[in-house]
Structure formats: C-alpha cells, structure tokens
Amino acid sequence: xxxxxxxxxxxxxxPSARLGESAAKAQxxxxxxxxxxxxxxxxxxxVALVCxxxxxxxxxxxxxxxxxxxxxxxxxxxxKMVPIPPNWKSxxxxxxxERVDFPLFARNTVIVAGLAVVGTTFxxxxxxxxxxxxxxxxxxxxxxMMLSTMMIPFPVIMVSQFLLFRWLDVHTPIQFxxxxxxxxxxxxxxTAFNIFLLRxxxxxxxxxxxxxxxxxxxxxxxxxxxxxxxxARPALACVAxxxxxxxxxxxxxPLIYLQDxxxxxxxxxxxxxxxxxxxxxxWNILMAGSVLVVLPVIVLFFLTQRTFIQGIATTGLK
Amino acid sequence: xxxxTGGSAARAGTTEWGDIGKGLFFLSPWMFGFLLFTMTxxxxxxxxxxxxxxxxxxxxxxxxxxYRDLLSDKWFGNAMLNTAQYAAMALPGGLLVSxxxxxLLNQPIRGxxxxxxxxxxxxxxxxxxxxxxxxxxxxxxxxxLNFGLAKIGLPAVGWxxxxxxxxxxxxxxxxxxxxxxxxIYLAGLQDVPKELYEAAEIDGATGLRRLWNxxxxxxxxxxxxxxxxxIIGVFRVFEMPYIMTNGGPAxxxxxxxxYVYDNSFLYVRxxxxxxxxxxxxxxxxxxxxxxxxxxxxxxxxxxx
Numbered sequence: 001x002x003x004x005x006x007x008x009x010x011x012x013x014x015p016s017a018r019l020g021e022s023a024a025k026a027q028x029x030x031x032x033x034x035x036x037x038x039x040x041x042x043x044x045x046x047v048a049l050v051c052x053x054x055x056x057x058x059x060x061x062x063x064x065x066x067x068x069x070x071x072x073x074x075x076x077x078x079x080k081m082v083p084i085p086p087n088w089k090s091x092x093x094x095x096x097x098e099r100v101d102f103p104l105f106a107r108n109t110v111i112v113a114g115l116a117v118v119g120t121t122f123x124x125x126x127x128x129x130x131x132x133x134x135x136x137x138x139x140x141x142x143x144x145m146m147l148s149t150m151m152i153p154f155p156v157i158m159v160s161q162f163l164l165f166r167w168l169d170v171h172t173p174i175q176f177x178x179x180x181x182x183x184x185x186x187x188x189x190x191t192a193f194n195i196f197l198l199r200x201x202x203x204x205x206x207x208x209x210x211x212x213x214x215x216x217x218x219x220x221x222x223x224x225x226x227x228x229x230x231x232a233r234p235a236l237a238c239v240a241x242x243x244x245x246x247x248x249x250x251x252x253x254p255l256i257y258l259q260d261x262x263x264x265x266x267x268x269x270x271x272x273x274x275x276x277x278x279x280x281x282x283w284n285i286l287m288a289g290s291v292l293v294v295l296p297v298i299v300l301f302f303l304t305q306r307t308f309i310q311g312i313a314t315t316g317l318k
Numbered sequence: 319x320x321x322x323t324g325g326s327a328a329r330a331g332t333t334e335w336g337d338i339g340k341g342l343f344f345l346s347p348w349m350f351g352f353l354l355f356t357m358t359x360x361x362x363x364x365x366x367x368x369x370x371x372x373x374x375x376x377x378x379x380x381x382x383x384x385y386r387d388l389l390s391d392k393w394f395g396n397a398m399l400n401t402a403q404y405a406a407m408a409l410p411g412g413l414l415v416s417x418x419x420x421x422l423l424n425q426p427i428r429g430x431x432x433x434x435x436x437x438x439x440x441x442x443x444x445x446x447x448x449x450x451x452x453x454x455x456x457x458x459x460x461x462x463l464n465f466g467l468a469k470i471g472l473p474a475v476g477w478x479x480x481x482x483x484x485x486x487x488x489x490x491x492x493x494x495x496x497x498x499x500x501x502i503y504l505a506g507l508q509d510v511p512k513e514l515y516e517a518a519e520i521d522g523a524t525g526l527r528r529l530w531n532x533x534x535x536x537x538x539x540x541x542x543x544x545x546x547x548x549i550i551g552v553f554r555v556f557e558m559p560y561i562m563t564n565g566g567p568a569x570x571x572x573x574x575x576x577y578v579y580d581n582s583f584l585y586v587r588x589x590x591x592x593x594x595x596x597x598x599x600x601x602x603x604x605x606x607x608x609x610x611x612x613x614x615x616x617x618x619x620x621x622x
Contacts, residue, residue, distance in 0.1 A: 045422060045427060049422055049429075049433045052422075053433055053437065056439070056494065057436055057439075058462075059448075059451045059455055060439065060443075060451075062455065062462055063447075074460075077459065077465065078468070079460065079462065079465055123348075127344060127347055130341050130342075130344025131345070134341040134344055136336035136337050136341035137336055138338075139336075142345060144610070145352075146348065147610075148603065148606050148610075149352065149356050151547075151602055151609075152599065153551070153598070155556055155575035155595075156578075156595050156598045157356070157359045157363070157595065157599075158579075159363065159366075159578065159588060159591045159595055160359035160366065160595070161355065162582070162583075163359075163588060164354075164358055164359055166373070186351060189348060189350055189352075189354070190347050249444035251445060251446050251557045252556050252557065252579075256583065266446075267444060267445075267446040268446075270446045271446060271561055274450075274561075283454055286450055286454070287451070289450075290450045290451060294442075297442050297443070297444065298439065298442060305435075309438075309501055313502065313504075313505035
C-alpha cells in the first residue's frame with residue numbers, strides 16, 4: 001500500500017490508434033479505476049495522518065489549554081476544553097513564583113549550556129580533524145573505542161563520575177561538587193557523539209582542498225582552522241544545537257551535582273513546581289512552567305529545522 | 319565503518335605508523351578526557367564494586383560480597399525485571415509505530431512537511447516537561463485520558479496508581495517521542511534504490527509484498543541499529559519514573575537507573591551501586607559489540 005506512491009509505476013499505456021474501439025474503451029475504464037484507487041489511497045493516508053497528528057499534538061495542546069486556566073478551572077471535571085476567557089496570569093505567576101525562581105534557573109541553564117557548547121564545538125572539531133584527515137596506525141581502533149563510549153548510558157557511570165569529582169574536590173584546590181563544573185567541564189575534552197558527527201562531515205570534504213593549502217605551506221592546524229572549519233559551519237551549528245538541547249533537557253546531571261537551589265537549572269526547577277509535602281499541585285502553574293521550558297526548544301527547532309534533521313539523519317545511519 | 323580513510327594516498331605511509339605524532343596531537347583532548355572521565359570512572363567502578371563504601375569512610379574491600387547480595391536482593395531483581403518488561407513493551411511498540419509512521423510520511427502527498435513536523439515535535443519536548451504533561455493527562459480524577467474514557471462510558475483507570483497498569487502506561491507514553499526515530503527511518507527510506515522497486519514491479523510484486531520483500535530488507539540495518547540503541551536506551555530511563563511515580567506504586571515502575579541512583583545517593587551504598595552499574599555496563603558493552611559486529615556484516619553486503 002504505502003510504497004505505491006513512491007514510483008509512478010502503474011501508468012497505463014497510451015491507447016494507440018491501431019487499437020480497436022473496445023480495447024481503447026477497456027483501457028479507459030482501467031485508467032479510471034486506477035485513478036480512483038489512487039484517490040482512495042490518498043484519502044486513506046490523509047485521514048490516517050490527520051488522526052495520528054491530532055493524537056501527537058493533543059498533549060501539547062492540553063498543556064497550553066491548562067496553562068491558560070485559573071487553578072479552579074483546572075480542577076474542574078469534566079474539564080473545560082478551551083479556556084475562554086484565557087487566564088494569562090499563570091505565566092507571570094510562574095515567573096514571579098515565591099518558591100521557584102524561574103528567571104534565575106533560566107540564567108543558570110544558559111550558562112551551563114553555553115559553556116558546554118563553546119568548548120565542545122571547537123574541541124570536538126579539533127579531534128574530528130584527527131580522525132578524518134590524519135592517517136596513522138591505530139586510528140581505526142581509537143575510533144571504535146570512541147564510538148563504544150558513545151553507547152554508555154550516563155546512569156551507568158554516574159556513581160563513579162560523582163566520586164571522581166568528589167576526589168578532585170578533596171585533592172585539588174578547585175571545588176567541583178555544588179558548582180556547574182561537572183556539568184560542562186567534561187564537554188571541553190570533546191564529546192564522542194559530536195566528534196563522530198563532525199568526523200562524518202569532514203570525511204566528505206575533498207582532500208584536494210587541504211592538499212592545495214599544504215603545497216602553499218599551510219600547517220595541519222592551519223588547514224583545520226582556515227579550510228575545514230569554515231566549510232564545516234553547518235555541521236558545527238548542528239553540534240552546537242544538539243549540545244545546547246542536551247543541557248537544556250538534562251535532569252539527572254544537575255540533580256546529582258547541584259546542591260544549592262540557587263544553582264538549579266530549568267529542568268530541575270520545573271520539578272520544584274510540583275506540589276510537595278501535602279501541598280496540592282497547581283496544574284495551571286505547572287503547565288505554564290512546562291510551556292516556558294518547551295517553548296524555547298520548539299522555537300529553536302523552527303529556526304534551525306534543516307540543520308537539525310540532517311544531523312539526526314547523519315548520526316542515525318552512517 | 320572504521321576502515322574508511324581520509325587524506326590522499328600520496329601522504330600516507332611515509333612510515334609504518336603514518337602521521338602518528340600529528341594524529342595523537344589532534345586526538346589528545348579526547349584521549350585525555352576519555353581517560354579521565356570514562357576510563358577512570360570505569361576502573362573505579364570495578365574497584366568500588368568489590369568494596370563497601372559509604373563515602374564518609376574509606377572503602378573497605380569485601381570481595382564479591384556485593385555481587386552475592388545482589389543475587390538475593392529482590393528489589394534489584396524487581397528493578398531489572400521492570401526495566402526488561404518496559405523494554406518488552408516499549409521497544410516493539412516503538413518499532414512498529416515509528417516504522418509505520420515513516421512509511422506513511424514517506425508518501426509524496428500534500429502537507430507532508432507539516433505532518434512530519436507535527437510527529438517530530440513531541441520528541442523535542444524535554445523529558446521533565448513531558449513527564450509533567452503526562453502526569454496531568456494520566457491524573458486519575460482530573461486527567462484528560464480518564465475524561466475520554468468516561469465519555470465512552472468506561473470506568474476511570476488508575477494509570478499511575480494501579481501497579482499493574484503503571485508500567486504499560488509509561489511504555490505507552492514513550493510512543494509519544496518516536497519522532498526522532500521516525501526521522502532516522504525516513505532517511506533510511508531515501509536510500510533504498512528506486513531500481514529495486516521497478517524490478518519488483520516488473521516481477522509483479524504488489525504493495526505489501528514490496529514492503530516485505532524490498533523495503534524492510536533494505537532498511538533492516540537501520541532497524542537493527544535503532545533497536546540496539548533502544549535497548550541500551552532503557553538503561554537511561556530515569557526521569558520519567560523519578561518524576562511521575564517515584565518508582566511506585568508498590569515499586570512497579572522502579573527502573574534500574576533509579577535503583578542505582580537510590581542506592582548511591584539516598585542510601586549512600588556506593589560499593590553496592592557500583593556493582594549494579596558494572597553489570598549494566600557489561601550488558602551495554604555486549605550489545606554494542608553486537609551492533610558493531612552486525613554493522614560490519616551489513617555494510618559489506620549493501621556495497622557501501
């Protein structure tokens with residue numbers, strides 16, 4: 001059923017003048033039937049997709065709808081589908097919440113994500129150049145090792161990584177626990193996922209370019225800096241984007257490493273809006289908070305759609 | 319995969335080692351980070367898993383005691399089982415839904431871009447936010463889902479309060495985020511050579527047979543790769559149960575990542591938690607090995 005549409009395979013032959021009238025007629029009916037079948041197919045696909053998309057959009061719509069209700073309206077059952085008139089107050093109420101400092105959390109998140117983005121984009125590109133453009137023995141092995149570290153889920157190494165930072169806390173003058181450092185510092189050594197993505201891109205840049213520069217007396221770092229990096233701008237944007245999103249969404253890292261609520265990121269802060277210790281959850285406030293966390297990601301996606309989708313396709317396939 | 323080589327042939331092989339100095343120069347940041355933030359923790363995990371460690375006092379070597387305790391710890395078994403059961407529900411479901419959606423969205427129809435965007439959007443939602451949204455949808459008294467059930471005359475379901483429903487409910491919720499996988503499948507579908515469909519057409523293969531005999535085999539590497547990634551991914555499931563159910567009701571949604579977290583940061587049994595982490599690491603490495611081994615096989619016969 002579905003691949004039918006991919007190729008226009010079933011096009012009936014044009015009736016030639018030599019064909020008898022009955023044959024031409026039969027062909028006409030055949031063509032009409034084929035067209036009808038095609039229309040039916042199209043209709044079925046559209047109906048299916050509209051229903052599925054409605055299902056996918058419903059949770060988001062419900063989040064927005066609830067965020068525009070008063071607390072009283074949110075507690076109604078059966079619920080009011082569309083809040084008219086909308087209660088916009090949930091949003092200022094979240095931003096000026098007595099317990100949860102959203103603007104501060106947003107600032108914290110941007111600092112952590114920003115530091116990680118700056119470091120990982122440059123360093124990952126640097127390492128990716130080594131994997132893509134320098135030939136040496138053992139490169140394949142190191143690359144395979146790097147790929148396997150990409151697979152290790154964070155919860156598996158979080159215990160010892162935490163203990164490592166604790167050890168560094170005790171044995172070096174620098175404080176790690178209770179600061180942002182454990183969240184961004186590891187990213188400054190390049191991240192397997194980003195190195196991989198950039199390496200795939202660098203491989204597609206023809207070597208003639210770097211060879212020409214080399215003949216002109218350019219060093220390897222010069223080639224990396226002046227030729228590869230400028231050409232790789234889309235891939236760098238992609239890496240920056242994914243890293244930013246990762247830190248925007250990250251919950252477990254901040255949960256382990258941040259102690260002072262003044263340092264919380266948005267992901268942690270949102271959880272603080274949940275009713276704690278007997279206090280009932282104010283759903284309209286919680287949903288307004290969720291909108292504020294989700295919205296920047298969606299806006300960012302629409303601004304960078306192409307980069308985004310290409311990045312996913314690259315890392316998922318090759 | 320790893321055998322591909324960049325650089326021109328002319329410069330390679332000046333010595334047997336190639337440009338080893340230059341190579342290591344470029345790789346050095348990653349190698350340092352790898353040793354510090356990946357290898358050291360792994361070695362530490364091995365060491366701590368053989369000791370009792372409450373952070374406040376130095377670790378005491380206890381041999382394999384932690385592993386023996388794990389065998390008789392019913393909550394560890396429970397967490398592993400929950401994780402496995404979740405995987406058994408969410409993975410096949412996710413595969414069918416994402417593949418089905420990819421096939422639908424691959425049709426050259428009007429509004430294709432809009433449909434694709436809508437399906438993809440939910441996978442962008444940060445997991446903290448999606449947990450909040452679904453907590454609200456699943457709410458027994460006020461939730462939209464139970465309102466829908468009431469509309470068609472069905473009784474309310476305790477989505478997150480009934481121990482036998484909670485885990486399937488979370489698996490169902492995970493389907494909302496398939497958009498990411500759909501994009502990967504869509505990219506895979508683009509790579510299927512058109513000639514194959516034409517050949518199948520000449521041989522008289524119809525829609526479903528073409529799907530089964532051409533499309534599925536051609537994208538099977540992508541399917542397999544995604545499946546392995548998804549299996550590894552269940553060891554990452556933490557936020558959803560932590561925020562929505564805190565492992566409850568009756569520990570029915572306590573995933574392994576949560577149990578490791580509880581043991582290390584709540585009960586401060588770092589040694590015990592390390593033993594659990596190490597077991598997971600071995601499972602993950604084995605799965606990764608399978609993924610690599612299989613990739614070398616299919617990359618070959620696809621002629622890439």
